[in-house]
Amino acid sequence: MSTTFIHGGIVVSATGSQPLDVLIDGETIAAVLQPGSTALGSDLAATADTVIDATGKYVIPGGVDGHTHMQMPFGGTEASDTFETGTRAAAFGGTTTIIDFAIQKPGERVQDSLALWHDKASGKCAIDYGFHQIVGSVDAESLKGMSELVSEGVSSFKLFMAYPGVFYSDDGQILRAMQTAGDLGALLMMHAENGIAIDVLVEQAVSRGETAPYYHGVTRPWQMEEEATHRAIMLAQVTGAPLYVVHVSAKQALQQIAEARGKGQNVFGETCPQYLYLSLEENLGAPGFEGAKWVCSTPLRARAEGHQDELWRFIRTGDVTTVATDHCPFCMKDQKDMGIGDFSKIPNGIGGVEHRMDLMFQGVKDGRISLEKWVEVCCTAPARTFGLYPRKGVISPGADADVVIYDPNGHTSIGLGKTHHMNMDYSAYEGFEIDGHVDTVLSRGRVLVDDGAYLGSAGHGRFVKRGLSQNLI
Ligand code: DUC
Ligand code: ZN
Ligand code: ZN
Helix, strand or coil, X not given: CCEEEEECCEEECCCCEEECXXXXXXXXXXXXXXXXXXXXXXXXXXXXXXXXXCCCCEEEECEEEEEECCCCEECCXXXXXXXXXXXXXXXXXXXXXXXXXXXXXXXXXXXXXXXXXXXXXXXXXXXXXXXXXXCCCCCHHHHHHHHHHHHCCCCEEEEECCCCCCCECCHHHHHHHHHHHHHHCCEEEEECCCHHXXXXXXXXXXXXXXXXXXXXXXXXXXXXHHHHXXXXXXXXXXXXXXXXXXXXXXXXXXXXXXXXXXXXXCEEEEECHHHHHCCHHHHHCCCCCHHHHHCCCCCCCCHHHCHHHHHHHHHHHCCEEEECCCECCCCXXXXXXXXXXXXXXXXXXXXXXXXXXXXXXXXXXXXXXXXXXXXXXXXXXXXXXXXXXXXXXXXXXXXXXXXXXXXXXXXXXXXXXXXXXXXXXXXXXXXXXXXXXXXEXXXXXXXXXXXXXXXXXXXXXXXXXXXXCCCCC
């Protein structure tokens, strides 16, 4: 087995930061040592097969992005990143594990849809990956299938209160799925927006001639998110299922989550960098059809309403448990442009799997969150929440050697022609300047990215079976 010795850096965990050296043996972390320690009896810097000098850098666990959609069929097209291109881009950005969504279509067995997603990803991924299961039709057969999936390492199930006629579940179906999840101890993930009411607003807006991308945001007001979040929390309370609310963008929805958590209910909030940095006014409201770049659901919120400050605050308080990307990229050409003249035909989604670690580190630089909170929400908490801990999300003996060397004095310019490896013909974060840089990325002991060079390969990434959530209150 080959060994790697990372020395001179500051190891940052969710609970603290200190100068420590890290010894990797094969695919796992063998030891975390005080600098200069001779506990292992020899000069590791001289004897290890590979030596990485991390002086002046942070040494953090590889990022865990708990919400991605590679090659997702959606909105009349398919998300533009394959498992190969999307996981390579993730690696460039310091993410070493993704959890993607297998999708059950009505009439299909959940087991068969999962098998299809295994086929899509197997042998293609640069980094390790797991799956959540979207239950597209809650019926006796799919409810039965859920327990089989849990035993196969797929321990979380997503339902939609949005998208009637596509993924939508009604309250009775939600209740039944939550009962089953509760019995299994599995996590119920919810896209919480009142899709029935939203569809009326969308139809009315389009018939008034309000067809620009901006109206995507206007027709999905925060009340639709708050109401659905509240309803999901109440249904989960009745059933005892742990609830994970995905891509929360409205401060009012987070208030609902915070209140439920305050009462001891197992409710978790996830937000995404797009909701922390981008807005209805500046992005969805960009001139012409430009705003289509940022059409996603839940939508970007009005900056003037103060959602972003509140989202950052809820990250600090712990009511936002994780920050994921909801990476769901579409190109402008031949994809987003299907909605020219009717915003409701723009495929919903933003790509960002490559930039999450950087964008959240900028939150550290800007004084929004601590260094430890950065590691917590991007690495450790997703690993714990989704049953991957302590294999992922932490640098400690026995863990997979997924490690990122991050330079806090480096610089990253985000943009299509700069550090962009996602299969998109634009960048949602074009022009962003980050006060930090992903230097080196290791996945199970193998260097995937070093100083901008890609050393990984399709197929290195393996499917990881997940257990039940380890983050329950
Ligand atoms: N929202 C998006 O923006 N894209 C994928 C699915 C979703 O819920
Ligand atoms: Zn969703
Ligand atoms: Zn999603």
